[in-house]
Amino acid sequence: MPTQPLRFVRRGEIVTLPAVEPSRTLLDVLREDLHNCGTKEGCGEGDCGACTVVIAEPDAKGDGKGLKYSAINSCIRLAHSINGMALWTIEDLKAADGSLHPAQQAMVDCHGSQCGFCTPGFVMSLFGQYQSKTCKGQAISRADAQAALSGNLCRCTGYRPILDAAEAMQALPLQRVNEAEVLSNIERISKQGRGLEANFSYMPPQNLPQLLTDRARHPDAQLVAGCTDVGLWVTKMHMQFAKVLDVTQVAELRRVEQYPHHIAIGAAVSLTDAFAALVADRPQLAEFAHRFAGLPVRNSGTLGGNVANGSPIGDSMPLLIALGAHVVLMRQSGKKQAHRSLPLEDLYTGYRKNVMAPDEVLAWIKVPKTTEGEFSRVYKISKRFEDDISAVCLAINLHISDGVVRSASIGAGGVAATPVRARKTEAALVGQPWTEATIQQAMQTLRDEFSPISDMRATAGYRSTVLGNLLQRFWLESQGCVQTDLRSLEVAA
Numbered sequence: 171m172p173t174q175p176l177r178f179v180r181r182g183e184i185v186t187l188p189a190v191e192p193s194r195t196l197l198d199v200l201r202e203d204l205h206n207c208g209t210k211e212g213c214g215e216g217d218c219g220a221c222t223v224v225i226a227e228p229d230a231k232g233d234g235k236g237l238k239y240s241a242i243n244s245c246i247r248l249a250h251s252i253n254g255m256a257l258w259t260i261e262d263l264k265a266a267d268g269s270l271h272p273a274q275q276a277m278v279d280c281h282g283s284q285c286g287f288c289t290p291g292f293v294m295s296l297f298g299q300y301q302s303k304t305c306k307g308q309a310i311s312r313a314d315a316q317a318a319l320s321g322n323l324c325r326c327t328g329y330r331p332i333l334d335a336a337e338a339m340q341a342l343p344l345q346r347v348n349e350a351e352v353l354s355n356i357e358r359i360s361k362q363g364r365g366l367e368a369n370f371s372y373m374p375p376q377n378l379p380q381l382l383t384d385r386a387r388h389p390d391a392q393l394v395a396g397c398t399d400v401g402l403w404v405t406k407m408h409m410q411f412a413k414v415l416d417v418t419q420v421a422e423l424r425r426v427e428q429y430p431h432h433i434a435i436g437a438a439v440s441l442t443d444a445f446a447a448l449v450a451d452r453p454q455l456a457e458f459a460h461r462f463a464g465l466p467v468r469n470s471g472t473l474g475g476n477v478a479n480g481s482p483i484g485d486s487m488p489l490l491i492a493l494g495a496h497v498v499l500m501r502q503s504g505k506k507q508a509h510r511s512l513p514l515e516d517l518y519t520g521y522r523k524n525v526m527a528p529d530e531v532l533a534w535i536k537v538p539k540t541t542e543g544e545f546s547r548v549y550k551i552s553k554r555f556e557d558d559i560s561a562v563c564l565a566i567n568l569h570i571s572d573g574v575v576r577s578a579s580i581g582a583g584g585v586a587a588t589p590v591r592a593r594k595t596e597a598a599l600v601g602q603p604w605t606e607a608t609i610q611q612a613m614q615t616l617r618d619e620f621s622p623i624s625d626m627r628a629t630a631g632y633r634s635t636v637l638g639n640l641l642q643r644f645w646l647e648s649q650g651c652v653q654t655d656l657r658s659l660e661v662a663a
Contacts, residue, residue, distance in 0.1 A: 219322030241298035246401025276339035284326035321464020389528035395475035437474025487589035491581030492565035561628035613638035
């Protein structure tokens with residue numbers, strides 16, 4: 171297997187590892203090459219948070235003089251994806267004089283550690299929150315702490331003292347990262363390494379023309395964009411890749427662009443930033459965005475990767491289908507760039523299969539902005555509230571005026587081999603009065619429209635029943651019900 175150098179900033183210095191294979195995970199490099207075993211391997215699939223570390227890169231949204239910090243799962247993150255970034259592990263937090271970092275000291279003071287296996291991951295998530303908020307003068311609320319720790323599991327059920335520690339660390343003496351030093355070292359790596367990647371097996375192009383050129387030259391290379399799914403192929407299926415093409419450094423695809431009638435989200439935009447843009451336009455999506463995996467997964471994963479992967483239980487696709495999103499596919503055609511746009515639901519041809527040619531890449535997702543008369547909701551049904559995969563996901567977007575459904579767009583996940591659009595149910599709604607009788611008929615249409623399978627997450631019958639129930643919930647919420655379980659139907663004033 172070919173190897174190539176990996177460089178990153180750690181403890182104020184540039185670390186150079188001369189020979190790292192393209193399929194090695196960051197966790198393997200930390201534990202096996204650097205012998206830093208404080209970062210634990212729990213699940214190997216980004217589900218438990220024991221392997222959490224923090225990375226940073228120049229903050230593109232700021233003045234270029236600060237860092238953007240992200241807590242990520244090192245178990246499914248390919249090591250070369252952090253080339254040119256800064257890295258912190260649990261070993262890096264203690265000061266030179268032996269004093270603990272506020273995130274560590276607060277865990278001690280609040281008795282936040284029990285068996286201790288998950289503790290390093292919790293501390294690193296707290297450190298990421300500390301750098302992103304406390305060091306910028308922003309308070310951390312209980313809700314902030316819960317969001318920051320959404321990707322960390324404690325098998326000893328010690329969440330309450332850990333949340334206490336998240337709030338308590340703000341009152342301890344401030345410890346800042348020397349960001350100027352880190353940025354200087356990042357710049358040094360950039361000057362040393364840029365332009366060499368094309369000769370290597372792990373290719374991280376920096377701009378769109380280079381990405382399309384690399385894709386045309388290496389159509390057999392494995393595309394990655396955050397590795398939250400491809401990482402599982404490495405850890406669970408033991409797959410190895412001779413060539414990897416990483417899109418996450420392509421400058422043009424790291425942007426969220428606002429237009430009068432739509433939002434264009436680049437394929438390399440993280441799920442965290444992509445959902446922030448969607449929530450800003452449709453605040454009702456906030457809870458769904460929070461429930462999309464844990465924060466470390468959202469920090470690594472990209473919206474483009476989630477869409478291109480095409481998993482039938484990927485949560486973003488039903489929502490995007492309901493909102494009328496289009497995808498833009500691009501390729502190098504001779505000396506020119508060729509592109510085509512199509513509705514997202516038309517991207518898929520079968521289970522994890524799509525219409526993209528071998529030399530084509532998904533570049534943008536274009537999402538229409540909310541319009542007058544729109545009523546939209548998205549529902550996720552899973553066994554855990556946070557950090558879990560859906561059994562069923564249903565997204566509904568209706569335009570209703572004068573008591574009549576003028577248009578309907580419904581996306582569903584977990585009910586077919588691909589994310590799908592419920593066209594028969596849409597047809598049963600459009601032109602009909604917005605009444606309970608209409609909903610009852612549409613509920614049956616929706617249940618009959620798909621033939622879901624039974625698996626470890628739910629039976630086929632459960633999925634079909636839940637589909638109809640969620641449509642009824644949508645109806646109740648449209649009538650002002652703010653609590654829609656069987657115990658209480660509270661109508662908003």
